[in-house]
Amino acid sequence: MPETSPRSSSFGPYFARVGPRMDARGAADHRRRLVGAAHGAVVEIGAGYGATFPYYPATVTSVLALEPDPTLRALALAEAGKARVPITVHDGVAESLPAADESVDVVVSSLVLCSVADQSAVLAETIRVLRPGGLLLFYEHVRSEHFMLAVLEDLLTPLWSRLAGGCHPNRDTAAGIASAGLTLQTVERFGFSALPGNPRVAHILGSAAKPPE
Numbered sequence: 001m002p003e004t005s006p007r008s009s010s011f012g013p014y015f016a017r018v019g020p021r022m023d024a025r026g027a028a029d030h031r032r033r034l035v036g037a038a039h040g041a042v043v044e045i046g047a048g049y050g051a052t053f054p055y056y057p058a059t060v061t062s063v064l065a066l067e068p069d070p071t072l073r074a075l076a077l078a079e080a081g082k083a084r085v086p087i088t089v090h091d092g093v094a095e096s097l098p099a100a101d102e103s104v105d106v107v108v109s110s111l112v113l114c115s116v117a118d119q120s121a122v123l124a125e126t127i128r129v130l131r132p133g134g135l136l137l138f139y140e141h142v143r144s145e146h147f148m149l150a151v152l153e154d155l156l157t158p159l160w161s162r163l164a165g166g167c168h169p170n171r172d173t174a175a176g177i178a179s180a181g182l183t184l185q186t187v188e189r190f191g192f193s194a195l196p197g198n199p200r201v202a203h204i205l206g207s208a209a210k211p212p213e
Contacts, residue, residue, distance in 0.1 A: 018194075019048060021195060025196075030139050030192070031051055031052045031110055031139065032055040034138075034205060035108060037137060038057060040106065041104050043066070044108040046115075047073075047076050048111075050065070050076035051079075052108065053065075053082070056083065056084070060106075061085070061086070063086065064099065065087055066090055066097070067089060068091060077089045094109075095125060106136075109136065109138045109140065111139060113138065113177075114140055114141055114142070114169065120179075123176065123181075126180075127180060132213045133211075136210075137207050140171075141169065142203065177208050185207045189203070190204075
């Protein structure tokens with residue numbers, strides 16, 4: 001769950017180890033489906049170790065991938081060289097995207113919006129750089145719809161956030177996307193156990209569009 005806020009220097013190496021295990025359990029297929037609708041100029045926030053890179057379709061003309069963690073960024077650079085579409089990897093954060101207003105066709109977020117310090121700021125930047133009608137493609141784990149589990153997530157979040165790179169397991173990210181001014185197009189909700197022995201946690205996979213002018 002790469003994020004864009006200050007975090008422990010140990011998070012990058014940890015996520016580099018556990019991320020491929022998550023991918024093998026189903027996250028790779030989630031990422032493949034995530035970017036299936038990507039096209040044109042793409043910005044990917046919190047690109048991590050480049051796990052989405054192999055799945056970008058030929059309809060994509062360029063990807064600017066941002067990753068603030070040096071360990072993950074080095075791995076992403078290596079993956080970018082093997083991708084079938086042009087990908088550049090930069091040190092950057094989602095709260096300040098290095099792209100001009102209305103210059104991007106698609107923004108991709110894969111397990112990132114749970115961990116940014118200010119989700120509303122990231123979504124405002126997303127809207128700024130997207131062209132009218134442009135897409136936010138998102139794959140995120142989110143707050144449970146079951147009351148008792150949601151309460152437990154609320155209780156665990158302060159500690160879990162410190163241990164897991166700023167991750168907030170109790171965020172209602174779909175509601176946040178809609179509140180920011182993007183129009184939800186598809187939202188698939190499902191449970192996913194990222195690692196052996198972990199409970200199935202609520203995830204969403206979908207797209208949202210910037211309204212046309």
